[in-house]
Amino acid sequence: MAKLAGLGRSGFLRHSNESLRLIIMTIIGVVVGVLIGISFPAVSITKLHFPSSIISYIEDKNSGITTQALLNHAWTSASQNKNKPSSSESAKIFVPTNPRGAERLAPGIIVPESDFYLRRLWGNPSEDLPIKQKYLVTFTVGLGQKRNIDAAVKKFSENFTILLFHYDGRTSEWDDLEWSKRAIHVSVRKQTKWWYAKRFLHPDIVAPYEYIFIWDEDLGVEHFDAEKYIALVKKHGLEISQPGLEPNKGLTWQMTKRRGDREVHKETEEKPGWCSDPHLPPCAAFVEIMAPVFSRDAWRCVWHMIQNDLIHGWGLDFALRKCVDPAHEKIGVVDSQWIIHQVVPSLGNQGQAEKGKAPWEGVRDRCRKEWTMFQDRMSDAEKAYYKLMGITAPNTTHA
Ligand SMILES: *[C@@H]1O[C@H](CO)[C@@H](O)[C@H](O)[C@H]1NC(C)=O
Ligand SMILES: *[C@@H]1O[C@H](CO)[C@@H](O)[C@H](O)[C@H]1NC(C)=O
Secondary structure, eight states, X not given: OHHHHHHGGGTTTTTSXXXXXXXXXXXXXXXXHHHHHHHTTTSOGGGGOHHHHHHHHHHHGGGTOOHHHHHHHHHHHHHHTTTSOOOTTTTSOOOTTSSTTOTTSOGGGOOOOOOOOOOOSSSOGGGXXXXXXXXXEEEEEOGGGHHHHHHHHTTSOTTEEEEEEESSSOOGGGTTSGGGGGSEEEEOTTOOHHHHHHHHOOTTTSTTOSEEEEEOSOEEOTTOOHHHHHHHHHHTXXXXXXXXXXXXXXXXXXXXXXXXXXXXXXXXXXSTTSOSSTTSTTTBSOOOSSSOEEEHHHHXXXXXXXXXXXXXXXXXXXXXXXXXXXXXHHEEEEEEEEEEEOOOOSGGGOSOOBTTBOHHHHHHHHHHHHHHHHHHHHHHHHHHHHHHHTOOOOGGGGO
């Protein structure tokens, strides 16, 4: 209403003095109000086509369209629909099955999911995207690893959307790389991979991507090809996976060690006593957090599991199995496309010296604290659930 009345200003009222303008604007306001009042019992407000009137007015404002024409247009479109019986009450939209908060919209207009596709500022929107990438790869980067990331990105085909999270705030220094211009750059200082992932990889935003790679910056990718990796992941039904790690370099767990004699593996042997059950981490249903790859559905679950204050993500690897079933079949390591963990200290030494401890010690302590907090929250939540349901909790919840 206010908008419509205001539109008269740039038209025939331009040369009037201030008070006359005010009066006429008020009159227009009243006229429009009456119009809407008259048409309300007969037609729903959505049938008035006000938005298109306003758009055509804005387009034509330099060619001298008048307020009268605008009102006529509104009136005509309203009266065209007069015969349809509907009361103003039943014409109100409320669809409880819509996404929460969008109940007042007609379901046909709702777009519950988005993407990272880059669009043009001109032309026909349907022709904006020559290719709709099916996969997403994110790297959490600092400028120090520019060369390594450049090499890594080249292992991902044009079917991947590339998203960089910059933890050092230096993004323009990447401009000279050809692929950087079509990559998405998110710059927030001194945050971690899981902090970015929780905030910028909401499942509804990354919904078009079949697989999502959430990778560290210090991975050697000479023996890795992303398209071949995806083919293997599909072939072996892996919902959560990682490439095998070159032995003897930054290796913590047997499970993620590359096997030379097969395409993938889903279980391993650990040191005696480490695995309470051969189907449980760290002997199976387990990948590390440095280079995980999630299917769309698995990521939707894992995103919900990531706690906002747990940013290093320690302990997450042991809990990934909660998101797929059966976990020991759908989580695995791809051996024939493998990577080298170069173990470059990056964020690790960006902590703060405190109480006589080196920065990296402070970060490590925080990592451990997070792990404990995460485990406690998970087991508390599960206990609460089982209690509520009157079920005896299985013994394996803490693994
Ligand atoms: C990208 O995806 C299309 C469609 O699946 C496929 O035909 C093409 O080979 C892929 N590109 C590469 C480089 O593998
Ligand atoms: C579960 O754990 C408790 C104590 O740790 C033990 O007494 C019990 O036998 C276990 N139950 C099963 C089914 O393994």
